[in-house]
Amino acid sequence: MSTSEHTPIRLTCPKGKKIYFASDFHLGSPDNQSSREREQKVVNWLNKCTDDAAHIFLVGDIFDFWFEYKSVIPKGFTRLFGKLADLTDHGVGVSFFTGNHDMWMKDYFKDELNIQIFDDRQVYYIRDKKILVAHGDGLGPGDKGYKFLKKVLRNKFTKTLFSIIPPHWGLSIANKFSKTSRGITEEKKFLGEDNEWLVQYSKEVLQKEDIDFFIFGHRHVPIDFPLSNSSRMINLGDWITNFTYAVFDGEEMELKKHEL
Numbered sequence: 001m002s003t004s005e006h007t008p009i010r011l012t013c014p015k016g017k018k019i020y021f022a023s024d025f026h027l028g029s030p031d032n033q034s035s036r037e038r039e040q041k042v043v044n045w046l047n048k049c050t051d052d053a054a055h056i057f058l059v060g061d062i063f064d065f066w067f068e069y070k071s072v073i074p075k076g077f078t079r080l081f082g083k084l085a086d087l088t089d090h091g092v093g094v095s096f097f098t099g100n101h102d103m104w105m106k107d108y109f110k111d112e113l114n115i116q117i118f119d120d121r122q123v124y125y126i127r128d129k130k131i132l133v134a135h136g137d138g139l140g141p142g143d144k145g146y147k148f149l150k151k152v153l154r155n156k157f158t159k160t161l162f163s164i165i166p167p168h169w170g171l172s173i174a175n176k177f178s179k180t181s182r183g184i185t186e187e188k189k190f191l192g193e194d195n196e197w198l199v200q201y202s203k204e205v206l207q208k209e210d211i212d213f214f215i216f217g218h219r220h221v222p223i224d225f226p227l228s229n230s231s232r233m234i235n236l237g238d239w240i241t242n243f244t245y246a247v248f249d250g251e252e253m254e255l256k257k258h259e260l
Contacts, residue, residue: 011124011125011126013248017053018049018052018054019250020049020245020248021215021234022246023135023237024061024220024238025042025239026063028063028064035076038240039077041258042239043079045258054092056093057094061101061102062099063077064102065102066103066105068104081113085113088113094114094116095115095117095118096109096116097135097217098118098135105117118133126248129212129250130209131212132211132213133215136219136235139216140198188221190221196219206228206231213232213233217238218235219237220238220240222242243260
């Protein structure tokens with residue numbers, strides 16, 4: 001079961017420990033060789049995080065497509081799974097926020113890897129900071145067509161229909177759809193305050209509650225945007241071209257690039 005967005009979660013970040021955020025690995029795309037190379041870079045980054053990580057957030061589109069049949073999951077990603085299992089076995093918390101490419105998750109990550117799955121935004125208290133985390137798709141003004149499609153795709157009946165299709169056919173169809181979707185959502189530059197939907201969304205939230213940091217994926221562009229003197233919106237970028245992530249030490253949030 002996914003955790004509700006309505007109950008804030010308090011996370012512990014002991015002195016000397018850090019919280020890491022990354023998104024949009026799009027593993028599985030565009031081919032096996034490229035995906036394997038990217039997966040190894042992700043694992044190398046996770047290895048670097050191991051010594052001081054208190055918690056790691058994977059903020060959506062970690063896979064270019066994901067669907068869990070009753071007894072079948074997409075093949076591959078063994079190195080990532082092994083590293084995530086090692087982290088959680090050693091007490092590092094890991095949370096996974098589903099994105100528009102890997103929204104069809106069930107209980108595999110929870111049962112096998114001890115990772116919490118979130119389908120919607122979630123607010124966290126970490127020390128004296130309040131942090132909102134979400135993948136970012138469908139938030140803010142505009143994009144009404146996608147918002148409608150998102151409701152259809154997340155519908156239980158739609159998932160059931162898809163599960164009837166044999167895995168070989170279903171995954172082939174879904175991979176073609178993911179390539180089309182990725183081409184639509186990728187933007188290569190910051191569009192300006194008035195045209196960035198996630199900036200607008202963050203400002204709307206700030207009118208109702210105080211948030212120190214908004215953390216999103218989805219846009220594939222590293223963005224660190226000041227919303228006010230006490231609030232910032234950070235987009236994590238991607239691991240296709242930018243290899244960027246955010247790290248929080250309990251006081252400061254920093255957007256960084258993984259050195260390859």
